[in-house]
Amino acid sequence: MISKKYRFHSRGGVRYVYKHGETLRTSKMSLTFTENTRGFTRIAVVVSKKVEKSAVKRNRIRRRIYEALRLNFDLIPKKTDYIFVVFSEDILTMPFNELEKLLGSLVQESKVCYNKSNG
Numbered sequence: 001m002i003s004k005k006y007r008f009h010s011r012g013g014v015r016y017v018y019k020h021g022e023t024l025r026t027s028k029m030s031l032t033f034t035e036n037t038r039g040f041t042r043i044a045v046v047v048s049k050k051v052e053k054s055a056v057k058r059n060r061i062r063r064r065i066y067e068a069l070r071l072n073f074d075l076i077p078k079k080t081d082y083i084f085v086v087f088s089e090d091i092l093t094m095p096f097n098e099l100e101k102l103l104g105s106l107v108q109e110s111k112v113c114y115n116k117s118n119g
Contacts, residue, residue, distance in 0.1 A: 028088040
């Protein structure tokens with residue numbers, strides 16, 4: 001699990017990212033991201049009841065994503081807010097290395113998009 005410091009603590013920060021951020025979509029999840037002024041990365045994972053009715057399974061999906069991000073945290077750009085929104089219950093049974101690749105490709109693509117828009 002990612003340290004509390006690197007997670008969102010209020011809905012205001014999440015709203016700001018949704019309003020001002022850019023979004024990348026895949027068939028299984030989307031990533032909304034924007035630069036922040038805090039000096040460190042913040043991450044949120046959203047899993048709707050539409051994806052999985054069971055809270056236990058939704059929390060397991062969330063924990064798997066947080067763990068994959070924690071293991072690769074040094075590869076994530078700093079001073080950026082990320083919100084991962086899960087669309088597919090396949091994340092629950094997906095092999096962990098595939099999940100890491102999916103998350104890594106989204107983060108890599110966000111770097112490219114961010115540099116294009118600001119640069």
